Amino acid sequence: MTASTHNPLLSDWKAAGEFPPFAAIRPEHFAPAIVRLAKERIDRVDAIAANPEPPTFANTVAAYEATGGHIERIDALFEILRLTLGTREVWEVAGEVGALLANHHAALLSHQPFFIRLDAVFHTRHTLELEADELRLLELIHADYVRNGVHLSPEASTRLHAIKERLAQCYVAFNKNLVASTDAFKLILTDEAELAGLPDFIRRAALTEDQPDRANESVFTLAYSSVVPFLTWSVRRDLRERIWRAWTSRCTEPDVDNRPIVREVVQLRAEQAKLLGFENFAQYALTDRMAGTPQAVRELLESIWTPARMLCEAELAALRSFASETGEPAEIEPWDWRYLTERLRTREFNIDAEQVGQYFELESSIRAAFDCAHRLFGLQFRERHDVALYHPDVRLWDVEQYGRLIGYFAADYYARVGKASGAWESEFRMRCDGIDATLPFVINSTSFQGVRGKPTQLALRDVQTLFHEMGHALHSLLSRVRFRRLSGTRVQRDFVEFPSHLMENWVLDPTLLATHARHVETGEAMPDALVRSLRAASCFNEGYELVRYIASALADIELHSLAECADLDIETFQSRYFERLGVMREVDVNHRLPCFRHAFGGSEYAAGYYSYLWAQVLEADAFEAFEESGNAFDAPLAARLHDCLFGIGNSMDPAAAYQAFRRRAPDPLALARKRGFGAVGGSVPVPA
Structure with missing residues (x-):
């Protein structure tokens, strides 16, 4: 079978029972499929633009929305296979696939004849009696075109297209190097x-x-x-x-050195922003986020930086004292921190890692996450074994809500060679309840150490990761929207982490622990004393975690705020910035720039690593609502969470959606209360 004689990517997946025909798909199928689907989509947009009828929402906006489903599925499928398989054959075509997709999106979003019709509808939108989701869709698509330079001159537009194509190639090279360096x-x-x-x-x-x-x-x-x-x-x-x-x-070795790639990405993004009328890339990127401006991000991060650093300094003093008591070297190095912290945690809270792992087995933790989704949202997960997926490790469940099938959930839990390290959620297919209605097909991927079919014990942080990614999956599965562009996780980047962080709050819920945290050999429930210790230790070492994260987030914003970066030296910028910020040598940071995948492995989190903390301001306040009710599974509150936040996708502004759920603006001090670093001085900027 060759790509030229039969291409399974061009099917509608119906013959495979709503699933991609994984067994028939080969890497060489992707480029020709994208070429054909891109042409078909542009042809359809040409037809919309040439429609002699006056432009309306139906014949312009809704018609445009209906053109993208197939090529978006293929784009998502390739990205999932690149991240989870990472075979030589996949990497061989990744550059071509990335360039084809970049060229397609550039051509689509610079389609002047279509934009003339779209713009006409946009400027009369308040006279059209549109439904709220229709107005939202119109405004977002219009913003897509404006943000991608539809008003540029032909010369500037040509340069912008070239930048996007080159950036796509840089992202492929960066990720390929990161996987190779990690695996080496x-x-x-x-x-x-x-x-x-x-x-x-x-x-x-x-x-x-x-x-x-x-x-x-x-x-x-x-x-x-x-x-x-x-x-x-x-x-x-x-x-x-x-x-x-x-x-x-990682990624500083000669054959996989990402420093030149990072430098080029920063330079290209700065040029892209200037072409579009912005001073720098951070300013451009933040116009499409809840934060709005780089200054709002700095205010959030800097308001927490000082108390976090003070807390971290106290933690360092405690570690030095502990090292002296126990005969460890007094000069603490970065590779000592986690080791000494764990020993101190064991002493202070009587927590033994081996004992904890015996109660957090992977299968029982999966059941706990499913049970949490059932108690909150009425979901049932029924595992299937009749579908051939892309790797033997991958598992599949039908997802029902009160007896009705609402989507499919897949999970790829184990680390392996070629698979990107870390954890994430992706969608093979988004939910759409309107024209060409589709059920969502989502996947959680993690990198746990173990082998499928054998008991896999987890650390507490692993269980938190599992619940975190389940939050993303629920955001996709529970979406109830008519338009694919507004579905599930297609929200502003600093809101997308809200559902995932919120779900972590149920990891140590007494009901779930009593039911699922059972000893791997005896089946006995986790002792109450251990539960109390785990809860008491939940903020232990919080200064260390915050300092490492905030330093990386601030570096991301500062690097993308550079207006002139022709002579940028990545190593010099990195060392000087962290020194000026006051990052302690013993602590280090979450991400060195050459292996900072969030910032340089793609565009979604560029100038957006701060998003995790922004979302945590919201989730800390949101979970306090459950605490105030006295019931972590309060049914009316869970229903409001579903209807106001998890179910609406991007069909309304997230700040307004949050206020509808909480019935007030979020309290920024909820994060300080949860994370244990005291009241934050000044006002933490959060959406009103």
């Missing part, structure tokens, strides 16, 4: 002394039992779920230093 390092241990301090469930996850010739080897990689546990529990300081240095120097 392996810490292979064979001696018991090298494994000292590591809990049994971490040791078991690192064993290479599936390779008989290496059965006695334990392998630790630079995947987050491998390197962080090693840094947390390994007694061997020399090995901790070795893996930390490898982790933090």
Whole structure:
């Protein structure tokens, strides 16, 4: 079978039972499919533009909305396979696919004849008696065209198209290097002394039992779920230093050096912003976010930076004292922090990592997340085994709400070579209840260490990740909108993290723990004392986590606020900025620039890494509503959460939607109360 004789990507998926025909899809199918689908879409937009009838919402806006479903599915499918498979064959076509999609979007969003009709509808919109979601769709599509330079001169438009195509190629190169650099390092241990301090469930996850010739080897990689546990529990300081240095120097090696790519991306984005009439890229990017301006982002981050740094300094003093008491080196290094913190946490809260892992097994944690969704939103997840998916690790569930099928949920839980490290949610297909109605098909991907079919014990942070990604999935699954452009997670980037962070609040819910946090061998419930300890320790080491995050978020904003960056040296900018900010050497940051995928692996989070904290301002306030009710599963409150926030997609302004849920503006101090760093001085900017 070849792409030229039969291309399964051109099917409507109906023959595969609503699912992509994974078994028949090959990487070489994508480019020709995109070429054909892009032409078909432009032809349809040409026809809309040439319609002799006066422009209306139906014959212009709704007609345009109906043109994109197929090519959007193929775009999403390729991105999922690139992230989760990352085979040589996928990477070989990734550059071409990225360039084709960039060229298509550039051609679409510079279609002057169509924009003339769209603009006519836009300027008469308040006389048309449009429904609220119709008005929202019209305004967002119009903004898409304006933000992408439809008013530019032909020369400027040509340059903007070239920039977008080159950026697409840079993103492919950046991500390819990141995966290759992450996969290249392996810490292979064979001696018991090298494994000292590591809990049994971490040791078991690192064993290479599936390779008989290496059965006695334990392998630790630079995947987050491998390197962080090693840094947390390994007694061997020399090995901790070795893996930390490898982790933090990723993508600086000669063959996979991302520094030139980062520099070029920053330069291209700055030029893009100037072409579109903005001083810098951060200013351009923030016009499409809740925050609105770079200054609003700085005000949020800087208002928390000082108390977070003070808290982190107190934590450092406590670690130094603890190190002195226990005979550890007094000069604390970055590879010591997690190790010393875990030992101190164990002493202060009587929490043993091995014991915790015995109650957080993957299967029971999945059931807990499903149970949470059932109690809040009436969902049922029924696993299927009759569909061929893209990898044996991937699992599939039908999702029903009060007995009615509302979508499909897939999950790819385990780390493997070629798969991007970290966790994310994606949609193979968005929900649409209008023309060409479709059910959502969403996927959660994580990088847990383990093997499907065998018990996999998780750390608490892993369970929080599982619930976080489930929040994104619910945002897609519960969407009730007519238009695909307004569906699910297609919201402003600093709002999209709200449902995911909110779901993390139920991880330590007493009802869910009593039902699902059962000992992996005895089946006994988690002891009350351990539950109390986990809750008491929830804000432990919070200064460290906040400082690392805020430093990276501020660097993202500052780098994208540069107006002139022709002579930009990435290493110099990085070191000087973190020094000026006052990042403590012992703490470091979440992301060094050469491996900062959020900022440089694509455009969605560019100048937008702050989004996680912005969303947490909202979710801290939102969960307080459940706490005030005295019932974490309060039915009327959960129904309002569904109707006002999870179900509306982007069909209304998120600030107004939040106010409809909370019946007031969010309280910015809710975040300080939750995170334990005291009242934040001044006013934290949040949507009114």
